[in-house]
Amino acid sequence: MSQHALVRPFPGWRPPSDQVEQISAPPYDVMNRAEAAQMAHQNARSFLHVSRADLAFDDEVPTADERVYLAAAENYARLKADGALAQDPTPCYYFYRLIMDGRAQTGLVAAASVIAYDGDRIKKHEFTRPDKENDRTEFAWRLKAHSGPVFLTYRNTPALSALLERGASGEPTYDFTAADGVQHTLWVVSDAELIDAVTDAFDALPHVYVADGHHRSAAASRCRERWINEHGEPEAEAPVNRFLSVLFPDDQMRILDYNRVVADLNGLSAEAFVTALETDFEVGAPQSEAISPSQPQSFGMYLNGQWRLLRLKPGVGALEDPVKRLDVSLLSDHLLGPILGITDPRRDKRIDFVGGIRGMAGLSRRVDSGEMTVAFSMYPTSMADLMAVADAGEVMPPKSTWFEPKLRDGLVIQSF
Template sequence: MNLISPFKGLRPAPGRAAEVIAPPYDVLNSAEAREQAAGKPWSFLHISKPEIDLPEDTDPYSAAVYAKAAENLARTIEAGLLVRDEQPCYYAYRLIMNGHSQTGLVAGASVADYDTNRIRKHEFTRPVKEDDRVRQIDAVNAQTGPVLLAYPNAPAVDAILAAAAQAEPALDVTADDGIQHTLWVIDEADSITQLTAAFNAMHALYIADGHHRSAAASRIAKMRNNQQGSDYFLSVIFPAHEMKIFDYNRVIKDLNGLDPTQFLAAIEEHFALEPSAMPVKPDAPGVFGMYMDKQWFKLTLNPELMPNDDPVARLDVSRLARYLIEPILGISDPRRDDRIDFVGGIRGLAGLEKRVDSGEMAVAFSLYATSMQDLMAVADNNDVMPPKSTWFEPKLADGVVSYLLD
């Protein structure tokens, strides 16, 4: 079986993409999705967040929600807003945000290779979220949320995608958040053959975002006895060197019974601590910013405490947890402890200040962003990252291309 496969994509009809594409289902809550979809009858949110078309007190995991998703997808296809390609294709997909550009390949990714870890993971999944994706995929008979993957250095693939992007795009839309989404159809037989062969030669692909979607696809394949259509899952695969990971920062509700003086003294056991007149955005591994009582501090971990042999231990999210958040603030399970929360770096340092200045949180930490090399090292070692280690931007849009399971 090939690592990737072309497929008959379901995508917006010419000129209709601006009415259809929407933010990923998992970056909006139900209220935000309802607000964004107001006055937009063909927004993909009616398919990916169908509870917005039901009473506000509807359980988002109820059977009625999944049935509504199937109804809304069928309605959108019947109205001609979404059209399926007649022949299997690959697609080049470019994202541009604030001058940063990355171009990847939309393809079916092999469930079998996911199951054998050739498509590599770096996170645990939560059963409730995985169950939700299984029920949604099964109800609509389609994968509508792409898994974000990375491929290692492959100049031949980069060249094919660059050549494809010289043609007239099938879709070119700037979304409400300012991110430009451009799609090109790759339907020429030689290019399809070359891309398939190039990916077959790769030792691995890496999940960047979409662990629940890929795990759900694997479960669907088993439910359907790996019948054709269920044996691949919707993915967008970017070259690792083009992908951008933002910092994923931490805010804590209290100082674990310590007063500020005691807290600072405890930190100095493992960190060099210096006040800063400016917000601290770390510029190197082992450097952290801390905001408390309207004051920023720069924290630098003692060099002898920075291991380089263990791919998980050398992550800054691990270092901060091991030497500060767990021993001083008493948080040992960040997945379940409600005293800690996480703020994506896209919100900037002002987002941290806001959470602390409001009194909601007592202290905030800014981190140096995890690198793609670190992510791939963890995955290659069959390890798992701490929760909320990576925040990828720009985000893929839902509705650009969907994968029907028949």
């Protein structure tokens, strides 16, 4: 088994079977502070006390505060000391099945190669936001662990399908349904023959793709770089050369819309804003019913308590370029930038992003509260578009894809 293989087994830290539902938690960034606080308050052993250690402090304390990182490391150490997390004695692969709304996807929990990530064998499709990348790097470095898996995908093959079926069979180690209705099932596999077959089969892939977790994978690369700066080049087998990942076949993936909310109209009145839209868009009549686009190059807009359908006019927009033709790019290039003055969505604090799992009500709620002024609903990016962008060596605008179901934090942890 090659030291430089794309993925390798690892001895994970994980909860006892009878405590896994209580300890594992949703990802740190899919809930707002109030939602996370309520969930953590109800469960003293939740991994949220590690991944969202900021909840122990006043709202004025930023997530990236030194006290937050110290608390995260202390809470993580306490879970290990209390036996809420224990390490497998040998390197394992973990086969992970999620079922949401009757739809199943099965993948492999593995330690992916940072070197493959740096060398673009693990392909990216989004820019990261510097503040979040800094935060995830510091969080992982303080824990000396990757607790939230990076969601990877690959073009499926019959050989890999057969191996996943072998691994995800028999009596599982974990099998529970979380409060959101998603069923999580995990098989722990230490069989050397199966491990070698899985490693070799994935290593035969020319590349895989980051689906979700660009900040976490970038943080893993930065942790390795920091290790080199402080300790010198790590040995080939050193865990810091790898990061926690779950690899799912592309034909089982589900992408939802990733919508936008904007704080103001860039000094325009509502009437002037709508008039400006008419240069590049066909603007529908206002209506009370929420609009979720049914096809590309169309957008729902919520403003002043009413929805309108926006359709890009024929001939507007580049349809050949794999990035420029994305709906998220078209909205940026023809509306957010030229009209609302948002030219850098990665850094501009006037824009925020709302995952499609929250529905159209999640958009109207942000506007009706007065926090935001206008919302835009998007048509979901396709897997074909994601791979086309990555294959071209390009990147999407930030927050182009929202994957469901979400993977659990603290289910299996990879230490370095």
